Structure formats: C-alpha cells, structure tokens
C-alpha cells in the first residue's frame with residue numbers, strides 16, 4: 001500500500017466517523033477516559049514522589065525530630081542524654097510558634113522558629129542567606145527571615161535588612177488567650193527555598209535559641225532537633241529514642257517520612273495503573289462494539305468496495321483507520337484533560353498522617369515518558385479494538401455482501 | 406471470456422442449491438450481451454462468476470486468456486479493479502461520499518495520484534452524459550437515473566475491459582432506463598464489452614446477443630430485435 005492510498009483510507013475513515021457523529025463521539029469519550037486517568041493520577045503521584053525525594057535530599061537526611069506530647073517537658077537532661085549517643089553529631093532544642101506579621105497593611109501567616117542557628121544552617125546546606133547574615137547566638141533581637149516574609153509573591157519588597165518587624169502571636173495560659181507582640185530586627189534575608197516539608201523556610205522567621213525564652217517568654221521547648229553523623233544511623237537512633245520516650249514524645253525522621261510517602265505513592269501508582277488498565281479494557285470493548293455495529297450496517301458497502309477492487313488487506317486497513325483515528329483523537333483529548341486534571345488534583349495536596357499530619361503540595365510531574373506511554377497504549381487499544389470488526393468485514397465474501405439488505 | 410461447464414453449488418448445510426449447473430458461455434471482446442431468465446435462474450450467480458466475485462464449484466473460467474477459476478482473493482481483487490466495472494440495480498453508491506468521491510473510488514487501490522484522478526473522474530462523468538455540477542453533490546440529491554449514471558461513471562473510470570450490469574434499470578422509470586441504455590450503447594460503440602442482466606425485453610433488444618438462462622444453464626441464444634429496443638419505443 002502506498003502512502004497516498006493510506007491518506008485516502010484515512011480520509012474515508014473520517015467520513016465514516018463524521019457520518020455517525022454521536023456514536024463516534026461517545027466511543028472517543030470512552031477511549032479518552034484511560035489516558036486521562038493515567039496522565040492525571042500518575043502525573044500527580046509522580047510529582048509528589050519526586051518532590052518528596054527532592055525534599056529529603058535537600059533537607060538533610062540525617063535529621064531526627066522529637067516533639068513532646070502534652071504533659072511531657074523536655075529538659076537539658078534529655079539533650080545531654082542524646083548528645084552522649086555515639087551516632088549523634090548535634091542536638092539542639094527549638095521553639096516554634098505560629099505568628100502573624102503586618103506587611104503592607106495586611107497580616108500574613110508565618111512561623112517563628114527559635115533554634116541554634118549555627119547548627120541549623122550547618123545541617124541544612126540548601127538554606128542560603130541572600131542578604132545580610134545570621135544573627136549571633138547572643139543577639140536575641142536579631143532574626144533572619146524567609147524570602148516571602150520580606151517579599152510578596154510578585155516580588156515587591158516590604159522589609160530590608162535592618163528593618164524592625166512586628167510579630168503577633170497568641171499565648172494560651174489557663175484557658176485564657178492573650179495576644180502578645182514582639183519586635184525583632186532583620187539581620188538577614190534567605191534565598192527562596194521552595195516549599196518544604198514541615199518547615200517552610202520561605203515563610204519562617206528564624207531567631208537564635210535564646211530569643212525564644214527571653215523575647216517570647218516560652219518556658220517549654222517545642223522539640224529537639226537531632227543530627228546524626230551519617231544517614232545510616234537514622235533508623236537505629238530513631239528506634240532507640242522511641243524505646244526511651246514511648247508515649248511521651250513523637251520521634252520523626254525525614255527518611256521515615258520519605259519511606260511512608262514512597263510506599264503511599266507506590267500504592268497509588270499500582271492502583272492507578274490497575275484502574276487505568278480496566279479503563280483500557282473497557283475502551284477496547286467499546287471500540288469493538290461500536291465498530292462491529294458500524295461494519296454490519298455497511299456490509300453491502302463493503303461488498304461494493306470489494307467489487308470495485310479493494311483487497312481484503314485494504315478493507316482491513318480502512319476499518320482499522322477508523323479505530324485508529326478515534327483512538328488518536330481520544331488519546332489527544334486524554335492527554336490534554338489528564339494534564340489539566342493533574343494540575344487540578346495537585347492543588348488539593350496530599351495529606352500524610354504520621355506523628356503530625358503533613359500536607360504535601362507539589363506540581364504534577366508530566367514527563368514525556370508518561371505522555372508518550374499513555375498515547376502509545378491508547379493507540380494500541382484502538383488497534384486491538386478495531387481488529388475484530390476489520391477481520392469481520394474482510395471475511396464476508398463479496399457476492400454475499402452484495403446480496404445483503 | 407470463456408465459461409466452460411461451470412457449476413456453482415451453494416451448500417448451506419442441509420440443502421444444496423444449484424446456482425449454475427454446467428453452464429458454458431463465450432463472450433467476445435467488444436460484445437454487448439443480454440442475459441435473461443426467470444428469478445432464481447442463476448443470472449446473478451453467473452455475473453458473479455464472470456466478475457470474479459465468486460469462485461465456481463467446478464469448471465473453468467478464462468478471462469483475457471488467463472484461467473481465473475481458482476484465483477486467490479487478492480489476485481481476484483486486483484483483476485476486478487483493472488479489468489471489470491460493476492453496475493448494480495440499487496446503484497450501490499456510498500451516500501455519505503460526494504459524487505466525485507464515489508466515482509474516484511476504483512482509482513484508490515491503484516494508487517493513482519489525486520491530480521490525475523480529477524481528470525479521469527471528469528472524463529468518466531462526461532462520457533455517461535453526466536453534468537459536472539453533480540460532482541460536489543451527495544448521491545441522494547440526484548434522481549435515480551442520474552445516480553445510475555454516476556454508478557456507471559464509477560464502473561468505467563478505470564477504463565475496464567468488461568462492464569457487468571445486474572438489472573441496471575430495475576429501479577428506474579422508463580425515461581431514466583432509456584438514458585442508461587443509451588449510455589451503454591455509446592460505451593459499447595467506444596469498444597467496451599458489456600454484459601447486462603435484465604428482465605426487460607426492451608433493454609435486451611438493444612444488445613447484440615440475448616442468452617436465455619433457466620435453472621443454471623443457457624437454454625437459448627436469440628437475436629435481438631432492434632425495433633423493440635427502448636431507444637425506439639420510448640421517446641427521449
């Protein structure tokens with residue numbers, strides 16, 4: 001068969017499909033469901049999992065965090081005890097609080113984080129100071145702020161190094177809520193970090209540890225950050241700490257979270273692939289059913305084509321073109337809808353329930369592999385769906401087809 | 406074209422029906438032949454044999470010096486495409502396609518480029534007395550006689566050597582039937598071999614030879630009477 005003949009067969013196929021528009025459109029919708037689901041869900045899941053892997057790699061895989069449960073207070077004894085472990089490099093307590101910051105006449109939400117800044121910035125090498133510097137441990141009115149504290153999303157700068165920034169926060173004591181105000185001086189502004197796991201550096205005000213107690217009047221550490229000498233120790237140390245603290249504190253490691261996320265995303269990929277395959281099976285039967293009807297209605301016409309001199313191969317090709325045209329359109333629609341759907345789904349975020357609930361927000365990852373693969377599978381589905389009707393059409397002897405009423 | 410002792414048996418499980426029982430017939434190049442006979446006598450079966458649409462159960466068919474009785478499907482399709490043009494009682498045009506697209510259909514398996522096709526289609530339509538304004542129309546926008554002329558144009562567009570027509574005027578009124586016969590006479594004068602199956606003596610009488618078929622064999626060969634041809638009996 002020549003290329004020009006294939007073009008003719010495609011043209012004839014399109015004429016058949018546009019004659020029975022409703023049937024063709026319904027069939028195409030049936031075909032599009034598979035690639036839509038595949039691209040949307042796998043794109044989102046892939047986005048989450050690569051995001052998590054990035055985060056773990058960026059945020060230090062050697063991190064362990066202890067967060068005391070209500071009724072338990074961490075003390076210097078805990079710090080000393082953990083420091084004594086041979087695998088542990090650093091231990092630093094931290095205070096954290098949700099605060100509101102007045103910026104450009106509006107209050108924005110932020111987190112205040114008081115921690116041993118030297119240790120913290122040493123451990124998180126991806127955290128970079130863009131302007132100014134890190135306040136010294138004794139400088140308890142100095143702060144280094146995230147990019148989106150100083151700037152808004154459009155890039156307008158509200159605060160510079162040396163400015164005073166006012167933090168408002170709530171204190172609950174004895175069932176009474178009071179609002180307190182604290183002023184700090186900006187010593188440094190961080191480079192944009194990108195959305196992070198449970199600390200979002202871009203919207204955080206980092207203060208030296210001493211400021212937590214002196215400025216905010218915190219009496220209880222919010223938790224301890226432990227950095228081990230090598231990521232391979234994380235599991236061992238985590239388990240030992242769990243044994244020690246039991247129900248008194250939650251022990252969380254980033255590696256563990258990454259494992260949870262990986263297993264969730266793997267499960268999601270499996271479920272999606274299974275559901276996607278089901279959608280494809282439905283598509284195959286949909287195409288086959290719609291085209292068997294179409295071929296039967298055209299029995300006499302197929303007889304005429306044969307009388308005119310179309311060979312069986314050419315008849316098969318012409319019927320297959322119909323299913324291929326439908327599956328190409330269906331695949332194209334599926335890729336577009338799937339990509340759009342992925343962005344919509346990704347906006348919901350994924351909630352991971354652990355010691356604390358984290359919401360992961362990450363853009364979907366629509367790779368050429370994912371698009372190409374989904375497209376290819378859909379085309380194969382179209383080809384399989386068209387096979388039976390095509391052979392059915394080719395099998396009818398011309399003399400019989402011409403007698404068909 | 407020679408058919409020699411051709412049998413066609415339809416074996417549908419319980420019953421065996423004889424379509425043809427030992428039919429022999431020779432059609433010469435340039436002939437204009439009518440085949441007449443009662444319903445079920447085997448006219449369509451015969452035409453299917455000549456047209457390579459079906460294979461004989463036994464016997465021999467020779468077309469242009471070549472034994473074509475046991476051809477593979479693909480070979481038969483190729484020969485049909487090059488050598489034979491079909492005209493049917495029900496026109497059998499494809500109604501979703503335009504007149505132009507219907508006529509060009511036989512040119513597609515030949516892989517003739519589109520530019521050349523246009524010329525062939527126009528020539529074919531003009532030589533059956535058609536009007537070029539029909540080309541972009543759909544067949545159902547035309548009258549029966551016009552549709553049958555489009556069907557004849559489709560049959561001749563690839564310059565076949567043999568035109569086979571199965572009751573081509575069966576669905577037409579007298580005036581349209583006359584136009585179709587006129588077209589056939591013209592095509593025959595231009596050198597085409599034509600075999601036409603008909604119940605209508607006024608059409609058979611326009612040909613050169615009339616064969617009578619009963620129960621799957623030729624029972625008589627008659628000379629047509631040109632005076633009783635539809636071209637004489639019906640005014641244009």
Ligand SMILES: Nc1ncnc2c1ncn2[C@@H]1O[C@H](COP(=O)(O)OP(=O)(O)OP(=O)(O)O)[C@@H](O)[C@H]1O
Nearest residue numbers: 400415422423424443444445446447448449450451
């Ligand atoms: N595909 C088939 N299967 C079974 N029997 C068939 C088949 N085709 C034709 N026959 C039988 O063969 C015989 C001849 O049929 P054919 O169609 O050739 O008749 P015909 O002369 O064309 O009749 P008509 O004038 O009604 O068109 C009939 O008895 C018919 O029933």
Ligand SMILES: [Mg+2]
Nearest residue numbers: 448449450571
């Ligand atoms: Mg018949």
